[in-house]
Amino acid sequence: MTQQKDARRGPAYRLAVAGRIVLAVLGGYAVAALLTALLSLTLPLVRSEAVASATLVSFAVMVAVVVYVFAARTLGRAALAVAGLAAVLGGGLWLAGGFSAAGAA
Amino acid sequence: MRQGFRQSMAWLHAWSGLVVGWVLFSVFVTGTASYYRAEISQWMRPELVAGATDPASSADLAAAYLQKAMPDAVGWYVELPKPEKPAVGVMWWKSLDGPFHQALLDSTSGAPVGARDTRGGDFLYRFHFELGMPPLWGRWIVGTCALVMLVALVSGIVTHRRIFADFFTFRRRRSQRGWLDAHNVFGVLALPFHLMITYTGLVTLAPMYMPWGVAAAYKGGEMRFYVDSGLMPDLRGPAGKPGTLAPLSSMIAQAIAERGEAPEGVSVYNPADAAASVVAIFEEPHGLAHEHPQIAFDGTTGAVLGRNGATRAAAKTSTVMLGLHEGHFAGAALRALFFLCGIMGAATVATGLVLWAVARAPKGAKADGFGVRLVRVLNLGTIAGLPAGIAAYFLANRLLPLDLAARADWEVGVFFGAWALVAVLGAVRPAGTVWREGLALVGALFLAVPFVGAIATGLHPLAGELRFLGFDAAMIVLGVLFVLAARKAGRPRPPQAQRADAAIAGREALRA
Incomplete structure (x- = not known):
């Protein structure tokens, strides 16, 4: 708290940090959850094996997204990338029948 | 940043x-x-002194206790006595959401043990x-x-x-x-340990933290996932008609005959139902994986209903991660x-x-x-x-x-x-x-x-x-x-x- 001459402590900076935290938590979990569901339906393995594999890697995926969100140059760029990734995964999941009602499986 | x-x-x-x-x-x-x-x-619990125990007969005592405590339970669990832990742990519940009641019984009398009331190491766990x-x-x-x-x-x-x-x-x-x-x-x-223990800890509760894979692939039939994975035997639901539970000791004797060792515990599902099931659960065999062999019995006849299957690569990876986390091996x-x-x-x-x-x-x-x-x-x-x-x-x-x-x-x-x-x-x-x-x-x-x-x-x-x-x-x-x-x-x-x-x-x- 003793650092001075730093624009980092201003409200804009704080808001950007808060934005990254929200994006990391919600975006990271959304991407991990969508990828887990998509891989569970599409991996060319026995069904239970596809689910187990996808679930196992999900935590690494979320960590990667969180690290990216905090490493990205700007919050806007990070938000765009995460939203794009989630949209692609969501589209894939829709095509794979992930959003259809029970019975498809 | x-x-x-x-x-x-x-x-x-x-x-x-x-x-x-x-x-x-x-x-x-x-x-x-x-x-x-x-x-x-x-x-x-210094009052509990190690000694010889008979798993089969103490299971019958436990069933008699549970019959009185909650005959219409959805589930019972009996943790069978071992020489180093000579008491019988029992749990019973009316709903999977809890509350889960428990007691510690003397393995020869079937009455609650005289040991001091404590949660022991389980509280820290x-x-x-x-x-x-x-x-x-x-x-x-x-x-x-x-x-x-x-x-x-x-x-x-x-x-x-x-x-x-x-x-x-x-x-x-x-x-x-x-x-x-x-x-x-x-x-x-200890970096390898830190990475291992943190990741495997998340995997331990993965079905709760990341249920979306199971939800997408098993839509509504989530229990099937555990059966397919070889983690539990295929269990039947209740018949809705009353039935009488056969003595647990006979099923435990069968289980011992099949695997050459006493099971670690016995689960009883719908004990008062005509379609009651009893599952004998064994300790993990030697090795890293946290996989309990299980034999399911028809609770009213004592006939074998099935066993859990073998785990394949991905499920095995999960169970090995659990095993590494808990260090039972x-x-x-x-x-x-x-x-x-x-x-x-x-x-x-x-x-x-x-x-x-x-x-x-x-x-x-x-x-x-x-x-x-x-x-x-x-x-x-x-x-x-x-x-x-x-x-x-x-x-x-x-x-x-x-x-x-x-x-x-x-x-x-x-x-x-x-x-x-x-x-x-x-x-x-x-x-x-x-x-x-x-x-x-x-x-x-x-x-x-x-x-x-x-x-x-x-x-x-x-x-x-x-x-x-x-x-x-x-x-x-x-x-x-x-x-x-x-x-x-x-x-x-x-x-x-x-x-x-x-x-x-x-x-x-x-x-x-």
Whole structure:
């Protein structure tokens, strides 16, 4: 708290940090959850094996997204990338029948 | 957050580590203690003496007890007695959402045991992933903190990219650089363990944290996933008609005949239904994987209904991760190594928390800001407070009157009370001496445990009682370590070292 001459402590900076935290938590979990569901339906393995594999890697995926969100140059760029990734995964999941009602499986 | 990847990772490491540090420290400490959960439970129930047991007949006694306690239960679980744990544990519930009732029965009479009322090592074990909160809340908080720990590990590895050079650099002075070096040594030395234990911990509760794969592929039939994976036998639902449960002993005898050993426990589903099922669950066979062989029986006829299948690669990977986390496969030496690694994990978190505060302490005569003060108080309140709580929990086990109503709850109350007391004292005592006082108090509490235990129960080596030598020795080692830590924390540091630190380590530790 003793650092001075730093624009980092201003409200804009704080808001950007808060934005990254929200994006990391919600975006990271959304991407991990969508990828887990998509891989569970599409991996060319026995069904239970596809689910187990996808679930196992999900935590690494979320960590990667969180690290990216905090490493990205700007919050806007990070938000765009995460939203794009989630949209692609969501589209894939829709095509794979992930959003259809029970019975498809 | 900063210019450049390493700088932003240093920022992420410092802040992500800080916000979850206090929970992580508690999770590491209680998890590490849980490697000796059975031993702690034995010490906390000194009345139970190891002896020969008969699993089959004690299962019938347990069923008779459960029949009276809750005949219309949805499920019972009977933990069969073993020579080193001669009592029969029973659990029963009317709904999978709880509440789960439990009792400990004498294996020859079937009546509740005369041992003192305590939650034993199970309290520390559950605290490890539920923090003494309602299970769902606790598990989500611990899971969130574990994920942030993983983020802190990854960003920490990036930050300390000179990882091997750092490992061989230890400037043993009580200074900021000393704290940084200690943090690096504890963190790097046991880094494979830290990564393993954090990831496998998340995998342990993966069905709760990340249910979307199962939900997408099994839409509504989620239990099927566990059957397909080879983790449980295919079980039938209730028939809706009343039925009579056959004696459990006959099914246990069949199970023993099939596998050559007694099962560890027996689950009974819908015990009063015509389609009751009984599942004999065996201990994991030798190996890393946490996979319990299971045989399912028709509860009314005793005929075998099925067994769990073999696990394939991915499911096997999950069970091996669970096995690694719990360390059941480990013999005495390996378990001790896991214990040491767990302590190093706690030490990594603790030194990191202290380093955060030390690196941000105002230079010169300026007063601390509110943030740094808060972190200091929480640091002491957790790093000294939790161990004080554990020692007080053990002392309460020996000192509370045996006929006290809700005695087990009182023990837990003492645990939280002592923790809170140390935290409050830490907040009001002067900053210069508070660490010395706090750590010395913890040391004294641990050192008191064997002596208080011996006096209160009359069970000690001089009276020929050797069962608790290991536990007592562990308490003395912990006590001595805390006293040594208190002595170190009490030593004043030379002023020139302070100035040198500020100059050298400022940039190194305070990249944020």
